[in-house]
Amino acid sequence: MNATRRRLAVLTASVLIISGAATFAHAADVVIAGPGGLAQEAQRKALFEPAAKALGWTFEEDTSQSWTEARAQVDAGAVSWDIISLSMGEVQLAVDAGVIIKLPPDIVDRKDFVPGSVNDYCVGNGVYSTVVAFSTKKYGNDGPKSMEDFWDVKKFPGKRGLFRSPRGNLEAAVLALGHTPSEVYDFLSTEEGKKAAFEKIAELKPHAIWWDSGAQATQLVKDGEVDMIYGWNGRLQAAIDDGAPFKINFKDGLLESDCYAVVNGGPHTDNAIKFIKEISKPEYIKDLPKYIPYGGANLKAYAQYDEKTLSRLTSSPENAKQQYPANVDFWGKNGTTLSEAFDNMLLSK
Known part of the structure; x- marks a missing residue:
């Protein structure tokens, strides 16, 4: 929008x-x-x-x-x-x-x-995460293991599902550029970093289906309209529980509450x-x-949770240690400006 x-x-x-x-x-x-x-x-x-x-x-x-x-x-x-x-x-x-x-x-x-x-x-x-899930029907168990893989359309051809928002996507783009999670917000705090992250997101525009709601993300996975998706773990797990042949990778997930x-x-x-x-x-x-x-x-x-329950929770100790927390102060200061820049990026050729 x-x-x-x-x-x-x-x-x-x-x-x-x-x-x-x-x-x-x-x-x-x-x-x-x-x-x-x-x-x-x-x-x-x-x-x-x-x-x-x-x-x-x-x-x-x-x-x-x-x-x-x-x-x-x-x-x-x-x-x-x-x-x-x-x-x-x-x-x-x-x-x-x-x-x-x-x-x-x-x-x-x-x-x-x-x-x-x-x-x-x-x-x-x-507590939820924005994580990558991939089609096991298309990639088997050898799907993308990192954000660099998610951006690699030659190694992993196929449609990507991405939320129509800068939040999460900018962080993911920084990881795809080769930076570590601990470097994400320092990088995005510079004008050069923001520019590089937006340019990285723009690379996926020909390969992206942009979703606007959690329900839409779930449906994209269930219908097989995307081969991999960067989305909210609960919505993706719901599709998997309904039989979608997808697997969640918690590595590089963005933890939020x-x-x-x-x-x-x-x-x-x-x-x-x-x-x-x-x-x-x-x-x-x-x-x-x-x-x-x-x-x-x-x-x-x-x-009170058993191991099966913990394995599904993005906030369980095992899954949380593979992820990094969102910086809410960064988005509080930059959210409006970055949303406008994101819209402009999508509309540009």
């Missing part, structure tokens, strides 16, 4: 959000805007429903694909959401815009959580804080992998 279309989409969403505010504002004890799709379905079953039952509450759900949708509500003074799910990279943007509030320091014990998954404004819910924040001016702020505290407990978090192959941010849940 180019910059103009994105702005129009946000404007349209703003009208819908504001007009629907009365619907949600007083219909339940807490209103949650989640990421939609399989992730929100898993959170509903593992977290929302049992936590609401324990509290004796009712809840309503909506979906959100960007923090700017909550901003539209806040700016209009018509807030219908209490809790919003964000990526950690969006948090500072939402803070700077006055969209979310500071949480009580004792809402969770941070030492129990994946490092970097909790801050003053957001509490981690799920989503988190829950409280929307400024929501109808049930106190309830929202209490609900986040409740759903962040390990007795709920431990059940997430029953519904989606994402581990929760609360590490106390991991002691």
Whole structure:
């Protein structure tokens, strides 16, 4: 989606959000805007429903694909959401815009959580990775083993699936240029580095199918429309579980976490804080992998998993050590500019 279309989409969403505010504002004890799709379905079953039952509450759900949708509500003074799910990279943007509030320091014990998954404004819910998966039908078990392989269209001919966003793709391009994970963000902090990374991504344009949602990524794999894909591990695993002949390679995966924040001016702020505290407990978090192959941010849940479960979780110790964490500060500072540059790169010849 180019910059103009994105702005129009946000404007349209703003009208819908504001007009629907009365619907949600007083219909339940807490209103949650989640990421939609399989992730929100898993959170509903593992977290929302049992936590609401324990509290004796009712809840309503909506979906959100960007923090700017909550901003539209806040700016209009018509807030219908209490809790919003964000990526950690969006948090500072939402803070700077006055969209979310500071949480009580004792809402969770941070030492129990994946490092970097909790801050003053957001509490981690799920840990996921952007990883490479490849067709075993096309490549057998000798598919791409690194980002350099993913970019090597001579050694590994075929269609690549890539998310229509700079986030993740820029980091992957730096690895494909031969840099180590520890060098990625230093390299991207220079203008020369950004330029080189965009040029590297542009090399794949003739070989790429760009996907816009997790559901689309899953379908591309299931339908065999791509031979390899760089995408969210839970969506790729869902396709594999449905019979797609693909294999995930966790090496060079980009580790990230989503988190829950409280929307400024929501109808049930106190309830929202209490609900986040409740759903962040390990007795709920431990059940997430029953519904989606994402581990929760609360590490106390991991002691209860067997080896089979751990092998599927991107955040398990064995898989996590092959990956590197996303730098949310980098994206907080550069996200808007890089998104515009990415759109321009896709539109250029």
